[in-house]
Amino acid sequence: MSRQQSGNITITITLLLALMLEIMPLPDGLSHFQPQWLLLTLIYWCMATPNRVGIGVSWSCGIMLDILNGALLGQHAIGLAIVAYFSLKLHQRTRVLPLPQQALTVLLLLLVERLISIWVIGAVGYPAPSLWYWATPLVGMVLWPWFYVVLRDVRRRFRVS
Amino acid sequence: MHVPKSGRYTPIKPIFTQGPSSDVRIITAIVFSFALMLVDHRWNHLEQVRASLSIVIYPLQYTVSLPSRANDWLTDLFRTRDELFMHREELQKENLELHARLQKFEALEAENVRLRGLLDSSFTIGDRVLVAELIAVDLDLFRQQVLINKGSKSGIYIGQPVLDANAVMGQVTHVSPNTATVLLITDAQHALPVQVNRNGLRTIAFGTGIIDRLELPQLPNNAEIEVGDLLVTSGFGGHFPAGYPVARVTEVQHEPGRPFATIFATPTAHLERTNEVLLVWQLNTAATLEQEARP
Numbered sequence: 403m404s405r406q407q408s409g410n411i412t413i414t415i416t417l418l419l420a421l422m423l424e425i426m427p428l429p430d431g432l433s434h435f436q437p438q439w440l441l442l443t444l445i446y447w448c449m450a451t452p453n454r455v456g457i458g459v460s461w462s463c464g465i466m467l468d469i470l471n472g473a474l475l476g477q478h479a480i481g482l483a484i485v486a487y488f489s490l491k492l493h494q495r496t497r498v499l500p501l502p503q504q505a506l507t508v509l510l511l512l513l514v515e516r517l518i519s520i521w522v523i524g525a526v527g528y529p530a531p532s533l534w535y536w537a538t539p540l541v542g543m544v545l546w547p548w549f550y551v552v553l554r555d556v557r558r559r560f561r562v563s
Numbered sequence: 564m565h566v567p568k569s570g571r572y573t574p575i576k577p578i579f580t581q582g583p584s585s586d587v588r589i590i591t592a593i594v595f596s597f598a599l600m601l602v603d604h605r606w607n608h609l610e611q612v613r614a615s616l617s618i619v620i621y622p623l624q625y626t627v628s629l630p631s632r633a634n635d636w637l638t639d640l641f642r643t644r645d646e647l648f649m650h651r652e653e654l655q656k657e658n659l660e661l662h663a664r665l666q667k668f669e670a671l672e673a674e675n676v677r678l679r680g681l682l683d684s685s686f687t688i689g690d691r692v693l694v695a696e697l698i699a700v701d702l703d704l705f706r707q708q709v710l711i712n713k714g715s716k717s718g719i720y721i722g723q724p725v726l727d728a729n730a731v732m733g734q735v736t737h738v739s740p741n742t743a744t745v746l747l748i749t750d751a752q753h754a755l756p757v758q759v760n761r762n763g764l765r766t767i768a769f770g771t772g773i774i775d776r777l778e779l780p781q782l783p784n785n786a787e788i789e790v791g792d793l794l795v796t797s798g799f800g801g802h803f804p805a806g807y808p809v810a811r812v813t814e815v816q817h818e819p820g821r822p823f824a825t826i827f828a829t830p831t832a833h834l835e836r837t838n839e840v841l842l843v844w845q846l847n848t849a850a851t852l853e854q855e856a857r858p
Contacts, residue, residue, distance in 0.1 A: 418623065421620075421623055422623050422626060422627050424701075425623070425624065425627050425700040425701050425702070426627055426700070426701065427627075427631070427699050427700060427701045428701065433701065433704060434704065436701070436704065456585065456588070457585060457588040457589050457592050458588065458592075461592045461595070461596070464596075465599075465616070466616070466619075466620060469613055469616050469617055469620055470620055470623070470624070470700075470702075471702050471703045472702050472703060472706070472708050472710075472736070472737060472744045473703055474600050474603050474604055475599045475600065475602075475603040475609055475612070475613065476595070476596035476597070476598075476599035476600040476603065477600060479592070479595075479596050479599070480592070480593060480596035480597070480600075483589060483592035483593065483596065484589065484592075484593070487585060487588075487589040490585055491585070522600065526600070526604050528706075528751075528752065529705075529751035529752065529772055531704075531705035532705065534704075535704075535705065
């Protein structure tokens with residue numbers, strides 16, 4: 403198997419795992435702290451391998467997430483695609499930052515997705531979510547350094563470049 | 564850059580991506596998303612697309628629900644004989660009680676049909692029921708939805724009423740061959756025509772987005788409704804069969820300055836705790852009215 407293909411398989415598997423984490427039921431008290439797993443994974447791959455994962459992949463993953471969540475088709479897809487666009491634009495700058503600063507950039511990206519999503523929710527007239535809605539990007543930011551290290555090891559182990 | 568030991572150099576990664584630039588791509592993606600959302604929201608034409616993509620996604624949902632299935636299986640496995648016997652005895656007792664009550668119901672039903680015949684109004688004769696199980700996955704956090712393990716293969720259709728053992732739970736909103744999404748009555752997008760069981764006062768129960776709370780905003784201040792009243796489906800809207808229990812009124816506030824009373828109710832169905840739901844087909848339905856109860 404060529405390296406190109408095996409790399410794609412690794413990326414696909416991580417994305418599928420992220421999709422599964424998105425619908426993983428958490429204990430009652432924790433359910434509001436479910437981070438945006440899929441988005442975090444996409445941001446990582448956009449930064450690390452911008453020639454493989456980009457807007458198209460993110461958009462398709464977003465459609466999958468919409469179906470999993472029972473949301474409007476395109477509701478998550480638009481946010482994920484736009485965040486992928488920004489991560490692609492920023493990848494050369496953020497890649498070299500130390501992890502805490504990287505986490506801050508990621509927080510911004512996660513917030514962008516939440517903003518787009520809440521705007522769609524408002525536009526179609528769904529009821530506005532509670533303030534917990536804004537907690538998930540913070541959780542994502544806190545998790546980012548560990549998340550980054552794990553995915554980097556995966557990338558090195560399977561030689562995805 | 565990584566240099567393989569064999570001495571062959573990997574080709575240099577292209578600096579410029581092939582194909583259209585990222586600006587073109589993002590604009591295409593945004594336009595596409597808008598088109599999809601518009602079509603999905605306004606005309607519901609995409610149910611077929613959704614259903615076929617759901618088949619691809621089913622293995623993911625299945626895998627995620629595996630731990631909770633394993634847990635159920637293990638608890639069943641380690642149940643003692645005494646426990647099972649006790650359970651059986653309880654069930655037998657309950658069955659006997661229900662049979663006794665059913666005898667009275669049959670007589671009442673016959674009488675009801677006769678009286679309705681005198682009044683020349685139609686009456687649904689019976690319902691067909693199918694049991695489905697919940698799949699343990701988390702859907703959108705801020706909406707009240709659940710996923711069940713029966714789909715269009717079992718004849719489930721969009722708008723179908725879903726009950727649990729106690730009362731109305733919600734209605735089916737998306738169907739794929741093996742699964743279906745159920746919107747619960749407490750979702751803020753859901754409205755259900757109900758009537759007060761005690762005096763037949765009709766109104767509409769709106770979801771609030773809180774799992775144990777329904778709101779009845781459309782009753783005037785002098786409406787005859789009290790805390791503890793049982794609300795049942797009125798059968799208006801054509802989606803739900805009439806006469807199933809929905810909720811119990813928990814709070815009635817009359818504010819003299821306002822035209823409408825503030826009334827809250829708690830669903831009688833155990834929305835948070837049920838594992839099994841009943842799907843209902845109405846037999847002999849009257850002509851379906853314009854869908855009031857649609858989300």
